[in-house]
Amino acid sequence: MQILIGFLLLIGIKVFSLTEIGKIFSYAFLLYFIVQILIHKKIIFPKTLFNLLLWFTTILIIISIIKQFIYTSISVVPVINMLSIFGGMFWIIYVNINKKHSIKYYIKQLYNIVNFYVIFNFIFFLIGIQRTSFGILRSNNAGINEFLNLLGIQIQRVLFIFAPNLAYFATVSGVLFILALFLYIDTHRLKYFLSLIYSITSIILVDSRGALFGLILILIMIIIFRKFWLKYQLILLIVFFFSAFIFTHLLTFIVDELGINFMARGEYILSKRELIWINFNRYYQPNIFQFFFGYGNTGQYISGISNYYSFLFKNWINPTQISLHNNSYQLLVDIGFIGVILWFTIFFVLIKKSIKSYLLNKETSYLAFPAIINYILIVGYTDITTNLANISIYFIIFYILIATNNSNWKQV
Numbered sequence: 082m083q084i085l086i087g088f089l090l091l092i093g094i095k096v097f098s099l100t101e102i103g104k105i106f107s108y109a110f111l112l113y114f115i116v117q118i119l120i121h122k123k124i125i126f127p128k129t130l131f132n133l134l135l136w137f138t139t140i141l142i143i144i145s146i147i148k149q150f151i152y153t154s155i156s157v158v159p160v161i162n163m164l165s166i167f168g169g170m171f172w173i174i175y176v177n178i179n180k181k182h183s184i185k186y187y188i189k190q191l192y193n194i195v196n197f198y199v200i201f202n203f204i205f206f207l208i209g210i211q212r213t214s215f216g217i218l219r220s221n222n223a224g225i226n227e228f229l230n231l232l233g234i235q236i237q238r239v240l241f242i243f244a245p246n247l248a249y250f251a252t253v254s255g256v257l258f259i260l261a262l263f264l265y266i267d268t269h270r271l272k273y274f275l276s277l278i279y280s281i282t283s284i285i286l287v288d289s290r291g292a293l294f295g296l297i298l299i300l301i302m303i304i305i306f307r308k309f310w311l312k313y314q315l316i317l318l319i320v321f322f323f324s325a326f327i328f329t330h331l332l333t334f335i336v337d338e339l340g341i342n343f344m345a346r347g348e349y350i351l352s353k354r355e356l357i358w359i360n361f362n363r364y365y366q367p368n369i370f371q372f373f374f375g376y377g378n379t380g381q382y383i384s385g386i387s388n389y390y391s392f393l394f395k396n397w398i399n400p401t402q403i404s405l406h407n408n409s410y411q412l413l414v415d416i417g418f419i420g421v422i423l424w425f426t427i428f429f430v431l432i433k434k435s436i437k438s439y440l441l442n443k444e445t446s447y448l449a450f451p452a453i454i455n456y457i458l459i460v461g462y463t464d465i466t467t468n469l470a471n472i473s474i475y476f477i478i479f480y481i482l483i484a485t486n487n488s489n490w491k492q493v
Contacts, residue, residue: 114169121176148377187484251289295459380414408461
């Protein structure tokens with residue numbers, strides 16, 4: 082319950098940002114953070130390899146926020162707010178997870194948290210209540226649902242009332258689908274089956290093709306190619322990291338060397354994301370320090386790279402601050418090459434621990450956490466997932482990392 086309260090307060094901060102309601106959520110979260118410190122003031126952080134990696138990554142993230150304050154026009158209040166949000170999120174999760182429980186216990190707990198959030202939004206949608214504005218768009222709607230339009234159903238993309246934005250809510254719904262699917266396979270309980278229905282329905286209504294594609298791909302890997310997936314996680318993580326780099330260089334070869342310039346005809350494969358990545362490869366020119374430690378939070382803006390693709394976002398309020406729409410590229414400009422390596426090392430270590438627990442207990446639900454990490458990284462191919470701007474996914478990632486590390490992996 083304590084973790085659920087923290088999660089909902091963080092969502093409220095994001096959903097109602099730049100409003101008076103958002104300030105109330107921020108104050109409430111700060112107060113809740115202080116209460117948690119007072120309750121758990123004697124907490125001990127063991128000097129394990131995981132904790133050292135996580136603390137060093139956390140320091141890099143904090144430094145990136147400070148850099149944003151130094152190199153942009155952001156005021157000190159938002160910086161303090163971001164630091165308290167990040168610190169509070171980490172603290173609330175860490176102090177409320179202990180080593181007495183199995184990984185399966187934490188899988189069920191995360192299911193309860195995410196399920197409450199998604200079904201809450203879904204119920205409001207069923208009774209006809211959703212957000213009247215997308216928040217970061219100038220228009221009052223998010224456009225036609227292209228997926229359903231292909232099926233002859235013409236409706237607007239649904240703006241769920243407590244969704245920070247479309248893509249991130251769809252990603253959370255995808256996380257719920259994975260949790261519910263694996264728990265249903267083990268238990269065949271009706272509640273998990275119902276969660277499968279409204280989670281996939283939410284993704285379709287939001288029309289997030291990246292989240293839907295990521296879900297299909299991860300299910301194919303686990304169901305059809307499970308042995309390969311279990312054995313070659315390191316290879317998969319490397320592919321996830323270099324995917325955009327490989328794609329854009331292959332695209333450049335097709336255009337420059339083969340003379341097939343379909344983009345000149347206005348034809349794009351990834352909704353013009355390839356233009357963002359091509360400009361990144363062209364204008365990313367860091368010095369040694371920037372390469373290893375990044376430019377700071379919103380590194381694409383601090384480095385000036387976003388100026389070269391801002392024309393793609395003329396209808397947005399902040400076109401020069403739009404992300405690179407790729408997780409690896411965004412991490413690289415925010416916290417640098419060292420930060421990227423740290424993140425992927427942490428992911429690999431804890432994915433292997435979950436797989437080891439699965440091989441010991443032979444229950445499919447034990448694959449939920451590594452499946453979710455893989456899923457988030459796949460979605461991160463066309464968006465950003467491990468970034469403070471996406472607090473809901475960031476929360477889920479930290480929960481999985483800390484729960485997997487602190488759990489008793491031999492216990493069923």
